[in-house]
Amino acid sequence: MADRSDKPYEDIPGTFVFDADRSREGYHLNQFCISLRLQKNREAFNAGEEAYLDKYPMTAEQREAVLKRDWNRLLELGGNIYYTSKLAANDGINFQNLAGLMTGMGVEAYRDMMLHGGRPIEGNRSKSEWEEE
Amino acid sequence: MARITAGVGCSHVPAIGVAMDTGITDEPYWQPVFDGFKKSREWMKQQNPDVIFLVYNDHCTAFDASCIPTFALGCAAEFTPADEGWGPRPVPVVKNHQKLASHIAQSLVLDEFDITIMNEMEVDHGLTVPLSVMYGEVPQDGEWPALVIPLAVNVVQYPAPTGNRCYNLGKAIRRAIDAYDEDLNVMIFGTGGMSHQLQYKRAGLINADWDNRFLDMMANDPVAASQIKHVEYLRETGSEGIEMVMWLVMRGALDEKVTEVHRHYHVPASNTAVGHIILENHD
Numbered sequence: 015m016a017d018r019s020d021k022p023y024e025d026i027p028g029t030f031v032f033d034a035d036r037s038r039e040g041y042h043l044n045q046f047c048i049s050l051r052l053q054k055n056r057e058a059f060n061a062g063e064e065a066y067l068d069k070y071p072m073t074a075e076q077r078e079a080v081l082k083r084d085w086n087r088l089l090e091l092g093g094n095i096y097y098t099s100k101l102a103a104n105d106g107i108n109f110q111n112l113a114g115l116m117t118g119m120g121v122e123a124y125r126d127m128m129l130h131g132g133r134p135i136e137g138n139r140s141k142s143e144w145e146e147e
Numbered sequence: 148m149a150r151i152t153a154g155v156g157c158s159h160v161p162a163i164g165v166a167m168d169t170g171i172t173d174e175p176y177w178q179p180v181f182d183g184f185k186k187s188r189e190w191m192k193q194q195n196p197d198v199i200f201l202v203y204n205d206h207c208t209a210f211d212a213s214c215i216p217t218f219a220l221g222c223a224a225e226f227t228p229a230d231e232g233w234g235p236r237p238v239p240v241v242k243n244h245q246k247l248a249s250h251i252a253q254s255l256v257l258d259e260f261d262i263t264i265m266n267e268m269e270v271d272h273g274l275t276v277p278l279s280v281m282y283g284e285v286p287q288d289g290e291w292p293a294l295v296i297p298l299a300v301n302v303v304q305y306p307a308p309t310g311n312r313c314y315n316l317g318k319a320i321r322r323a324i325d326a327y328d329e330d331l332n333v334m335i336f337g338t339g340g341m342s343h344q345l346q347y348k349r350a351g352l353i354n355a356d357w358d359n360r361f362l363d364m365m366a367n368d369p370v371a372a373s374q375i376k377h378v379e380y381l382r383e384t385g386s387e388g389i390e391m392v393m394w395l396v397m398r399g400a401l402d403e404k405v406t407e408v409h410r411h412y413h414v415p416a417s418n419t420a421v422g423h424i425i426l427e428n429h430d
């Protein structure tokens with residue numbers, strides 16, 4: 015991991031800013047994900063995930079996160095949401111349901127939060143406001 | 148001469164396109180979203196633009212990680228709606244005003260905005276959803292009522308262009324269009340936003356107060372809006388709220404003083420705050 019201490023946005027809790035360092039780390043993972051936007055590639059991937067992944071020289075950790083559909087781990091390893099959402103779409107998961115999974119809230123509770131105005135900004139600006147981070 | 152008559156700011160949430168494509172816009176969840184565009188559709192009919200200059204971003208659809216242009220101008224004859232992972236939207240192919248687009252491309256580079264020229268490009272929901280909400284349903288075998296010049300802006304990989312750069316690019320686009328020798332009614336759309344975060348543990352962030360201040364600034368104080376820093380967008384409006392820099396391209400292409408014709412704000416559409424504003428030039 016590159017040193018991120020000089021990045022003012024690193025203080026934002028529960029967020030990955032997809033900068034050049036992350037883009038570099040996640041390149042092959044993200045290129046795999048975007049390949050799934052085409053029907054013929056979705057079919058090939060669904061016919062044999064391991065063989066399909068062999069075409070993309072991602073790290074073993076990234077590969078495992080893909081196979082396990084560990085959505086947050088994918089982001090931690092340099093994935094970007096617009097790419098990982100293509101893998102989710104292949105599994106029939108839309109953006110809102112994916113957010114339900116990533117936040118750990120579950121689909122129903124997340125949808126309900128959005129219907130009531132979303133996650134408030136108060137208490138969510140800085141890592142110092144989050145106990146766990 | 149070509150002239151820019153009005154600007155439109157508008158979210159481009161993919162779920163809004165899905166709602167229109169699957170005919171569920173009357174459901175209680177969606178009704179308040181679409182009610183706010185009724186007046187806009189009437190207004191579009193009255194104004195009937197010849198060309199829409201549409202500022203949007205590609206969501207890792209036409210552009211993969213191998214090539215990330217900051218500003219990419221669509222100069223192809225037409226643009227096909229892309230398969231984004233769940234099949235292409237059933238909407239018409241988007242047709243360009245190719246001569247005006249290439250004139251703008253030349254003018255921008257000579258004006259020291261070194262844009263990328265796209266002679267082949269598919270377009271995703273970022274471009275087609277604003278057309279759908281502003282025009283209503285258009286059958287796939289029909290035609291969009293206006294020609295469209297797409298400008299794709301990188302807002303996926305940090306850093307997006309600054310708000311100030313976007314605002315000044317808008318001014319350069321205005322100069323290019325003003326100098327084009329054909330009688331055309333041109334509108335400019337700035338799309339994306341408003342507050343939303345799609346990823347990780349803070350997903351679902353909405354900041355309605357901030358969004359409404361931004362809408363006020365779009366109408367009355369665009370220079371102040373142009374000075375908002377990246378970290379403020381990211382922190383205050385969610386990691387995907389940075390899309391709002393694209394509204395500044397639109398605003399830069401308008402007069403300094405404009406008339407606000409319509410405004411709409413609603414939470415939520417899927418993960419996102421829907422914002423919309425219509426601004427008319429005076430002359």
Ligand SMILES: [Fe+2]
Binds near residue numbers: 159204206339340390
């Ligand atoms: Fe977007």
